Amino acid sequence: MNQNELTQLIIALKDKGLTVAFAESCTAGMVASEFVKGKGSSDVLIGSAVVYQPEAKKKMLGVKQETLDLYTAESQQVTNEMVMGLQKLLGAEISVATTGLAGEGGSETPQKPVGTMFVSMLYDGKVEEFREVFDGNTESRRKELTEYIFQKLHGVLDQHYSR
DSSP: OOHHHHHHHHHHHHHTTOOEEEEESTTTTHHHHHHTTSTTGGGTEEEEEEOOSHHHHHHHHOOOHHHHHHHOSSSHHHHHHHHHHHHHHHOOSEEEEEEEOSSSSSSOOSSSOTTEEEEEEEETTEEEEEEEEOOSOHHHHHHHHHHHHHHHHHHHHHHHSOO
């Protein structure tokens, strides 16, 4: 999204009295960094946590070791625990967590290739899960995922908060 589109997203969040928070692993802070390029972001962004290593996910967001052991750090189950911990930590109306395989060296398998990304959005008392596989290099995957998250945020607003 360009700055004008981000600003429109931020205005829509503000008009509905909604706040947002991010927990980022594979994007390493890119989502929050891009989000604040929109005007008025300080009115809706509560905060962001970069939890790159499993230890950070556990300590900051309460991700369980058993979940990491059973499903790996790059999984929907871990992303769900991340978003629950984020909501508990910051209390935003919309909490977004992401993790995945932006590059090689993680838990990739034929069923979960490099480029597989997971997003969990917690809003209105429920979690919505997304799994996508992005092509390209590590940086382009992070950028695509960031854009994807902003589009999903827009969709959440349109579908669940339109009045």
